[in-house]
Amino acid sequence: MTKRSFNYQLVFLGLLLSLVTLNFYFLASTPKDVLQAKILASSLSRGQSYLGKLKLWQIFVQHEDWRNAQVLAASLDPKDTTVYESLYSPDIIKSQINQLQYKTNKTPDDWIELAKAYYRLNDIKMTQSALSQAQSLDPLRDDINELIRSLQ
Numbered sequence: 312m313t314k315r316s317f318n319y320q321l322v323f324l325g326l327l328l329s330l331v332t333l334n335f336y337f338l339a340s341t342p343k344d345v346l347q348a349k350i351l352a353s354s355l356s357r358g359q360s361y362l363g364k365l366k367l368w369q370i371f372v373q374h375e376d377w378r379n380a381q382v383l384a385a386s387l388d389p390k391d392t393t394v395y396e397s398l399y400s401p402d403i404i405k406s407q408i409n410q411l412q413y414k415t416n417k418t419p420d421d422w423i424e425l426a427k428a429y430y431r432l433n434d435i436k437m438t439q440s441a442l443s444q445a446q447s448l449d450p451l452r453d454d455i456n457e458l459i460r461s462l463q
Contacts, residue, residue, distance in 0.1 A: 345370055365391055372399045404428050419445040419452060426458065438462060 348370060351363025365387055371380035372395065384392055397403045411417070411425045422445035429437040439462055446455045 361387075368392065369395060372396060375399070375401075399431065401432060404431050408432075417444070417448075419449040419455065422448065423455065423458070435462060 345367070348363050348366035351359055352367055354360045354363060364383055368380055368383045368387060371377075371383065408425065408428045411421055411428070414421060417425075422441045426438045426441035426445065429435075429441060439459070442455060442459050442462070446452075446459065449455065
């Protein structure tokens, strides 16, 4: 073995070792659900790949990464995204809040729906207020009391 080939082997080994280290770093720093969705999305099976893309889109929506969600949505069936998007899209949630706020004679269930909408917008103060209204209308309902306790 010549000295020159030994140097190439060392360079190659160093490069290989740095790639393996970099791979482990990205594996450790990527959340498990994102990693699983990306692996599924890269499957050769069209069904598995679609499911992975859908899961990845859901993750983007949950983290309010609307730009990436919109790019990925182009390859998804709108039937699969519409309902889920309505649960997380701030514009749709605000529209639901407006509809519920102006409803007259609200029931405890209306106040609970309003509380859930505020919660999805991370407005804890308004969530608590809506739950208090629901509780005042029906103080015996355990589900309302449980929701109030879960916020404390």
